[in-house]
Amino acid sequence: MPTTRTVRNSLTVLAGVALLGSITVGVADATPPGIPSAETAKSQLAGLTVKPDGxxxxxxxxxxxxxxxxxxxxxxxxxVLKRDGTNVQVGSDCYPTSGKWTSPYDGATWSSPSDVDIDHVVPLADAWRTGASSWTQEQRQAYANDLSDPQLIAVTDNVNQEKGDKSPDQWKPPSTGYWCTYAKMWVTVKYKFKLTVNSAEKSALTDMLGRC
Known part of the structure; x- marks a missing residue:
């Protein structure tokens, strides 16, 4: 039997067949830099400070x-739109005029950049609660625009909105096959920026890394 899932405005996609406009289902394209191995992520997770969110x-x-x-x-x-898309063409202002973006969070592919959000893997509000409130404005700007680490990724807009500022104990990507990668990205960002994790968050990340 074909599997089903809901993509954007409760549209049901069967066996990878698109039912609206540019929506398709396929292999995830977006791959931010600096994603560590599972073993490295597990070691980094063990090194994070565990404390309640601020x-x-x-x-x-x-x-x-x-x-x-x-x-x-x-x-x-x-x-990020140029990096994470396929066959992306841009105008003189660098805004994409064509291309396709496959969101690894849900497997949906979009041909309009307006349907794509750039997600902060560790949300800005979560970072604030776990250490960034004491940073300088310059440090927070560097964090919010980090292109060197797996902190920014192109994903389906409404899926990103559902995530909001939730940590992995509260929200995980709809595509369970991406949980390992998502956990590796989350952990290494927190490790680099010396952010804390709470106990429920650490437990969820441990479970997700166990899928790797």
Missing amino acids: SQTGYSRDKFPHWIDQGNSCNTREM
């Missing part, structure tokens, strides 16, 4: 200036 007080996305200029008329969002 307060959300004072948080604002404005304190994490993002989509900054990256040169050649491109901002951070446009750089």
